[in-house]
């Protein structure tokens with residue numbers, strides 16, 4: 001088997017996401033190569049022609065402890081021999097119970113009820129539906145609207161697009177979507193001369209307050225990506241915004257949904273990003289890294305108050321939502337193995353050292369004449385490239401692959417989101433090759 005064999009078959013039969021298929025087939029400036037992968041080991045991916053690629057974006061932000069992780073593999077093998085899956089309506093099993101208990105414990109049991117689905121967009125939809133329905137069950141029928149931040153990303157199904165504010169994903173489908181209202185983002189890059197990131201956060205919170213003052217009666221929830229708006233280009237913001245937003249949501253009786261699908265599971269330095277603001281949300285969406293990057297799984301955690309709003313003998317007052325693979329035993333077991341690694345390897349502590357090393361390796365980009373806003377929080381780092389080349393992102397991607405690294409800029413934002421198992425040497429290699437790729441892409 002060679003790359004070339006599989007490439008053509010894939011182009012014929014597989015409809016790849018997030019790219020025009022024509023770009024995969026073409027050879028011009030706008031082309032994007034398609035790479036058949038034969039296996040993965042640690043931070044490395046290997047193709048069929050013997051090339052390797054350092055997976056510096058954790059295969060779309062899902063992989064935490066490397067490919068073919070021996071401990072997750074072993075847990076899944078054991079689970080396969082016991083139970084692969086069982087209907088979660090009317091049945092239960094050990095992995096789903098244990099995972100629910102352990103996730104709740106990670107919120108200090110403030111969010112003690114876990115609802116399961118298979119992907120991030122479904123988690124968003126569940127949180128929106130639950131928020132709306134819980135208000136209605138409490139006689140607050142008017143609360144039917146949602147608020148999201150400018151530049152927010154919460155998934156791409158028709159329901160989730162309502163709270164996603166990224167034009168490229170949304171515009172084509174706008175007629176199908178019942179859009180939420182957007183309020184200003186606290187993106188720290190918006191700081192004016194002399195302003196701190198905290199000032200920007202206060203300014204954005206003041207705009208939120210103004211909106212809530214006028215419209216709170218019709219608003220069910222505000223949904224945010226805590227600390228980093230990842231998909232719109234790693235927009236980082238001060239925790240002060242979350243503190244103020246929490247207080248405003250309490251004051252105006254609006255739910256706060258924290259979408260930690262990307263920023264959860266240790267990415268920002270704490271297990272959940274909202275911990276850094278010392279707040280608790282009403283809903284918490286978790287996915288991506290929770291299964292270690294092995295299997296599709298998402299969870300929405302919520303409070304006793306929300307749970308109680310549905311607790312009744314009437315079916316119509318219950319939460320009406322189900323997926324075939326809800327609470328899949330294998331996916332839950334992969335998540336348990338992932339949580340085990342966090343504990344036994346003291347991952348959050350180790351990541352503090354690793355993120356300092358990452359900052360050190362990337363510091364030279366801060367002096368580059370074509371780079372601005374070099375920024376980092378925990379295990380996510382990014383910078384913006386000053387360019388008006390519409391093909392910059394694809395050129396950089398190709399130049400990076402040619403140098404054995406997988407980095408996929410979002411527009412002109414280059415970001416790093418590696419597995420936590422990356423070694424210091426591997427990250428130094430990554431930073432060096434990224435610098436070479438940048439020069440080549442800017443030429």
Ligand SMILES: *Cc1c(COP(=O)(O)O)cnc(C)c1O
Nearest residue numbers: 119120121153154155259261262
């Ligand atoms: C990726 C992502 C989603 C959507 O998750 P999918 O599994 O891709 O549907 C939702 N919210 C955030 C913050 C994300 O990063």
